[in-house]
Amino acid sequence: MPTRHDVTPAVPHKILLIKLRHHGDMILTTPVINNLLQHYPEAEIDVLLYKETAPILAHYPAIAHIHVIDREWKKQGLLRQLEHEYALAQTLRARHYDLVINLADQWRSAIVALLSGAAQRIGFDYTKRRSFLWSLAHNHLVTTADHARLHTVEQNLSILDPLNLAITDCSSSMYYATADKARGEALLREHQVMGDYIVIQPTSRWLYKCWDDTKMAQLIEGLATCRLPVVLTAGPDKHEQEMVAHIISLCRGVKPVNLAGQLSLPQLAAVIDGAHLFIGVDSAPMHMAAALNTPCVALFGPTKLQRWRPWSEKSIVLWAGDYTELPDPDTIDTQAPQRYLSAIPLEPVLAAAMTSLATEKPTVVRESAP
Numbered sequence: 316m317p318t319r320h321d322v323t324p325a326v327p328h329k330i331l332l333i334k335l336r337h338h339g340d341m342i343l344t345t346p347v348i349n350n351l352l353q354h355y356p357e358a359e360i361d362v363l364l365y366k367e368t369a370p371i372l373a374h375y376p377a378i379a380h381i382h383v384i385d386r387e388w389k390k391q392g393l394l395r396q397l398e399h400e401y402a403l404a405q406t407l408r409a410r411h412y413d414l415v416i417n418l419a420d421q422w423r424s425a426i427v428a429l430l431s432g433a434a435q436r437i438g439f440d441y442t443k444r445r446s447f448l449w450s451l452a453h454n455h456l457v458t459t460a461d462h463a464r465l466h467t468v469e470q471n472l473s474i475l476d477p478l479n480l481a482i483t484d485c486s487s488s489m490y491y492a493t494a495d496k497a498r499g500e501a502l503l504r505e506h507q508v509m510g511d512y513i514v515i516q517p518t519s520r521w522l523y524k525c526w527d528d529t530k531m532a533q534l535i536e537g538l539a540t541c542r543l544p545v546v547l548t549a550g551p552d553k554h555e556q557e558m559v560a561h562i563i564s565l566c567r568g569v570k571p572v573n574l575a576g577q578l579s580l581p582q583l584a585a586v587i588d589g590a591h592l593f594i595g596v597d598s599a600p601m602h603m604a605a606a607l608n609t610p611c612v613a614l615f616g617p618t619k620l621q622r623w624r625p626w627s628e629k630s631i632v633l634w635a636g637d638y639t640e641l642p643d644p645d646t647i648d649t650q651a652p653q654r655y656l657s658a659i660p661l662e663p664v665l666a667a668a669m670t671s672l673a674t675e676k677p678t679v680v681r682e683s684a685p
Contacts, residue, residue: 327355327413331431333363334418335384338580338599341371342606343467343626344418345488347474351416352377354480361410363427370580371599374490382407384423404430416474417453420444425452437477468626487626489606491581491588499578499586503546506572512544513672514587514604515571516595517562518555521649524596526614526656528558530664532565534594537665539569541672543591548583548600549575592671594664596656601625610671612664616655617641629674631667635659 330351334344341364351360359379362372366383373381382403388396408431415428417438425444428436429452438453450456455477462470472482503512517531535545547562549555559575578586584603587593593604594612604611605627613625616635624632635641639658 325413327358327435329410329412329414330355330358330360331363331382331407331410331412331415331433332360332418333415333424333427335363335365335421335424336368336419338368338371339602339623340467341368342487342489342599342602344471345372345375345606346468346485347416347418347471348375348377349484349486349488350472350475350480350482353484354478361412363407363424371489374492374495374581375488376490380410403427407431418471418474422448425449428452437474439474464621466624466626467622470622485626487602487606489584489588489603491584495579495581496585496589498582499589502574502577503572503586503589506544506546508544508546508572511591512546512572512589513538513541513592513594513668514546514548514590514600514609516548516593516598516600518549518552518558518575519596519598520550520552520555522554523647523649523651523653523655524598524616524618525558525654526596526659526664527654528562529565530657530659530661531562532567533661534665534668535562535566535571536569537661538668541669543672545569545571546586546590547571547573547575548578548586551576592668594668597623605630610674612667612671614656614659614664617644617647619644629671631671633659633664633667 332347334340348360360377361380361382362378363382366385369381369383372378388399412431412433413435415431415433415436417424417428420441436453437455439459440456441459457474457476468485468487517525519525538545547559549559556575559573563571563573583600587600587604587609588607590609593609595601596614597618601611601613605625608627608629611625611627611630613630613632615632620634635656635658641655
């Protein structure tokens with residue numbers, strides 16, 4: 316059973332936040348960081364995450380240190396992996412944390428929390444992790460009984476319950492450096508994009524989260540009436556870039572700007588921040604747009620919508636489940652080639668985009684120090 320006692324009132328000087336998931340998950344941890352900073356403005360806040368997700372938080376001004384776990388360690392052999400793990404444990408222990416907040420559900424995260432030596436270690440009371448070791452690793456466990464009805468941001472914020480902190484800011488954050496903004500603007504200028512523009516991210520690491528290429532091309536054609544350049548973005552993966560190239564080949568009478576694979580994650584954030592509208596599927600860039608307060612049209616398929624919808628009031632969500640029956644998200648084969656989003660018609664997506672374009676893009680500076 317979870318313990319619900321308040322943590323000792325001593326103000327923590329050093330805090331470690333652990334989250335070992337994907338890029339979008341890291342954006343959704345930022346409300347926790349924001350609230351910790353508000354209540355403990357003098358504390359140093361560190362984060363432990365997977366190496367590939369580090370760029371998401373690299374320019375976050377409130378973070379003192381980012382520690383990484385490289386998933387490539389396991390490919391170097393057991394001995395070498397243990398050496399890396401031991402070095403990480405030593406580094407974390409040397410930081411002398413007062414408080415560790417474990418948002419992850421992996422055994423590795425529990426072991427790290429225990430080995431940190433922190434006096435206070437808070438984790439979630441996951442049903443699948445109820446054991447002596449999980450309880451030993453955390454001296455405060457927070458219930459997950461209501462997580463099914465909560466957004467991921469709300470789930471994450473509930474980890475602060477034992478600290479008895481008033482949650483006054485639930486917004487997520489995304490930062491980039493001045494150099495990232497300059498790089499994004501330079502690429503846009505090369506394509507004669509000087510003023511307002513629309514960003515569309517049609518790709519995801521998983522094909523089952525993608526819309527039809529033909530409908531995406533028709534959407535781009537339909538947006539031509541608003542006379543704003545359309546900028547297509549995607550990750551460096553070959554299949555994502557091929558999808559963008561195919562979409563462009565299907566466009567008739569209009570040629571969108573292709574920046575697929577040319578932007579780092581912070582550079583992509585800068586480009587999204589400057590956009591009048593973001594259109595995309597369930598992906599990290601969608602969460603970036605929400606964090607940057609850029610008006611967003613998001614397309615969803617068999618995903619837990621309540622948990623992963625864009626965390627922004629400036630978002631319109633179109634769910635394939637409103638047009639056809641979808642399989643249970645927990646049964647999905649993530650490698651499946653089926654595009655469940657194909658059930659979403661073109662017309663409501665175009666209408667949502669036009670509605671969003673009628674909203675003035677707020678001016679918000681998201682740059683951190685260079």
